[in-house]
Amino acid sequence: MDRAEIVHDNFLRRVPARDFPMGAAPSGPMTSEQATACFRAACLSRALDLQARAMQRAGQGFYTIGSSGHEGMAAVALALRPDDMAFLHYRDAAFQIARAGQVPGQTPLWDMLLSFAASAEDPISGGRHKVLGSRALMIPPQTSTIASHLPKAVGAAYSIGMLRRHRPEHAILAEDGLVVCSFGDASANHSTAQGAFNTAGWTSVQSVPLPLLFVCEDNGIGISTKTPNGWIKASFQHRPGLRYFEADGLDMFETFRVASEAADYVRTRRKPAFLHLRTVRLYGHAGADLPTTYLSREEVEADEANDPLLHMARQLPDVDALAIYQETRERVARVAAQAVTRPRLKTASDVMASLIPPRRKNRPTNGGPREAVFGAELKAMAEPQPMGKLINWALTDLMLAHPEIVMMGEDVGRKGGVYGVTQKLQARFGAHRMIDTLLDEQAILGLALGMAQNGFLPMPEIQFLAYLHNAEDQLRGEGATLPFFSNGSFTNPMVLRIAGLGYQKGFGGHFHNDNSLAVLHDIPGLILAVPSDGAEAALILREAVRLAREEQRLVVVVEPIALYPMRDLHGEKDGGWLRRYPGLDQRAEFGQVGVTGTGQDLAIVTFGNGVYLSNQALPQITKSGIKARIVDLRWLSPLPVESLLQAVQGCKDVLIVDETRHSGGVAEGLMAALMEGGHQPRRLTAQDSFIATGPAYAATMPSAAQIVEKALQR
Known part of the structure; x- marks a missing residue:
């Protein structure tokens, strides 16, 4: 007999015998009606766990990580409002069930069984994953088991504080609401979680x-590794800026009382709190896990004897707990028999249908009084300028036109960024829209993702591309997956700006010169763009904001650092790489490449710094009798294949100039796309190397001379 059956039989045997574990008597303020509702939610959660195992054995279910032992979270749900956004631990089925009881018209049993069965009719994920979540219950789905949802919970809570200054058109949270975020004791040790706690305290x-309530469900173990006794309390009891509360999660009355106190503190003080909830874990970690392989039988049986359903039955002497439990199990089995017959996803297009979020309508916007904001700089717009200045103007116009835009990052405010690209923006729009964050890229991206879920349009900045790599899971595992696993019911549109790529002279080596884009163009649903000059940057940023506002897309714009100040092309003071600020009605259409020249001998396909270098090489190529054109990709993910093939049509030769690495670089996808389109392209790429500091800063990268050499090798 497995442990689940043992726990089940213990309940059937001990309840009639009134053989209950020791515990406190019921004490307010939970009413008898609330206590009964809490127990019913716990019974349904338990029955669903047992049914999930039965479905898996029958080949009708596919994921059995359960909530047994954590049913006390039903009391936490009852202590909160159903419009308080909840980022839930994967063991919180009881929370979702209890919340569903607070909202008319909900069918949590049917909905969750559809999820277990991976049915395409599952209302949260459409059959893509077994996740908790509901748009009606304000529970975005979480797929992570390592607490990577905590940074965006911080962001969502921060967005509530912003609502009193400006309520975006698509805001979904109340000004007096709060955000609750739950996780396990083992996950509290993860660097992502620690960053979120630190950010919350730093902000507080x-x-x-x-207004953020962290809930740590402490069952004392992470898969097979025990949490040291007293570790969570010692770690969080005196954390700066974070008020600590603790409760026995096996006592629903105490849990409700302390959770209510914590929620009241968070809601009225508008400060974060940490609720430490002691629980037990029943059945092991997941369906195939056998706890007796790493715990003694005595330890396993001690937890089973502390079954929270037994504690609840003890505290409800006037309720027929056994009848409720058995009736619930029978009802779950009946409904499950129907749920497993519902259709499932079958094709790739079925699975991928929610990768792209749904479009949304927006109110018309007005750019506002440009003269008052730009001042004397309006006259300078008639003159050619470097990329850094044109990006600054583009951001100013975008923030004028769209009050929901908020920028955040290290040094973006008062300093104006490492390269001065965001200078004057804080003075123009205020510190609440130009947020100087702490130095934590996970926190920056989490802030953006959370704010985006509440109607703001974040434009976070990562100071250098190399700094993204410690935080990229916020994009891959959280940002890009949200519409996919919520079937488009939750989204987090944003435009991430990153200063990156190589050719920066004598500064910082590989941490400040990083030409690796693979981590970005490998994320499904993410749009990646790289501008090549100031005008292109302005046009791309305008389109990126449109994509985020109207199509709810996650867009990343990597701005070439070396081109921020670039003025000259062929010789000193020739001004060959300065550009005029494009008219406000212009933008770079998504999926459309840029083409310079009409030559039919050679098409140079490139992007970013490669466009600059190719233009440097062009006179020598032309002098050799080769008539060439330069194709600026602009959009690197997804690759603009149709537009690219049109741009190289009629050319005898195609040369790809790629400043990313030979292995895993952009050229690999381009080579495949062009060959499938009937061409035989060649490529010039960077070496598979990190970038050096000092005079050798460009030694591993393509050069204008190499482009000429390759062009002549026909």
Whole structure:
């Protein structure tokens, strides 16, 4: 007999005998009606866990990680409002069930069984994953088991504080609401979680509103590794800026009382709190896990004897707990028999249908008084300028036109960024829209993702491309997956700006010169763009904002650092790479490449710094009798294949100039696309190397001379 059956039989045997574990008597403020509702939610959660195992054995279910032992979270749900956004731990079925009881018209049993069966009719994921979540219950689905949802919970809570200054058109949270975020004791040790706690405390001590309730469900073990006794309390009891509460999660009355106190503190003080909830874990980690392989039988049986359903039955002497339990199990089995007959996803297009979020309508916008914001700089727009200045103007116009835009990052505010690209923006729009963050890229991206879920349009900045790599899971595992696993019911549109790529002279080596884009163009649903000059940058940023606002897309724009100040092309003071600021009605259409020249001998396909270098090489190529054109890709993910093939049509030769690495670089996809389109392209790429500091900064990268050499090798 497996442990699940043992726990089940224990309940059937001990309840009639009134053989209950020791515990406190019921004490307010939970009413008898609330306590009964809590127990019913716990019974349904338990029955679903047992049914999930039965479905898996029958080949009708596919994922059995359960909530047994954590049913006390039903009491936490009852202590909150159903419009408080909840980022839930994967063991919180009881929370979702209890919340569903607070919202008319909900069918949590049917919905969750459809999820277990991976049915295409599952209302949250459409059959893509077994996740908790509901748009009606304000529970975005979480797929992570390592607490990577915590940074965006911080962001969502921060967005509530922003609502009093400006409520975006698509905001979904109440100004007096709060955000709750739950996780396990083992996950509390993860660097992502620690960054979120630190960010919350850092924000709180500055008296910035952050109505956020962390709930740590401490069952004392992470898969097979025990949490040291007292570790969670010792770690969080005296954390700066974070008020600590604790409760026995096996006692629903105490849990409700303490959770209510914590929620009241968070809601009225608008400060974060940490609720430490002691629980037990029943059945092991997941369906195939056998706890007796790493715990003694005595330890396993001690937890089973502390079954929270037994504690609840003890505290409800006037309720027929056994009848409720058995009736619930029978009802779950009946409904499951129907759920497993519902259709499932079959084709690739079925699975991928929610990769791209749904479009949304927006109110018309007005750019506002440009003269008052730009001042004397309006006259300078008639003159050619470097990329850094044109990006600054483009951001100013975008923030004028769209009040929901908020920028955040290290040094973006008062300093104006490492390269001065965001200078004056904080003075123009205020510190609440130009947020100087702490130095934590996970926190920056989490802030953006959370704010995006509440109607803001974040434009975070990562200071250098190399700094993204420690935080990219916020894009891959959280940002890009949200519409996919919520069937488009939740989205987090944003435009991420990253200063990156190589050719920066004598500064910082590989941490400040990083030409690796593979981590970005490998994320499904993410749009990646790279501009090549100032005008292109302005046009791409305008289109990126449109994509985020109207199509709810996650867009990343990597801005070539070396081109920020670039003025000259062929010789000193020739001004060959300066550009005029494009008219406000212009933008770079998504999926369309840029073409310079009409030559039919050679098409140079490139992007970013490669466009600059190819233009440097062009006179020598032309002098050799080769008539060439330069194709600026602009959009690197997804590759603009149709537009690219049109741009190289009629050319005898195609040369790809790729400043990313030979292995895993952009050229690999381009080679495949062009060959499938009937061409025989050649490529010039960077070496598979990190970038050096000092005079050798460009030694591993393509050069203008190499482009000429390759062009002549026909």
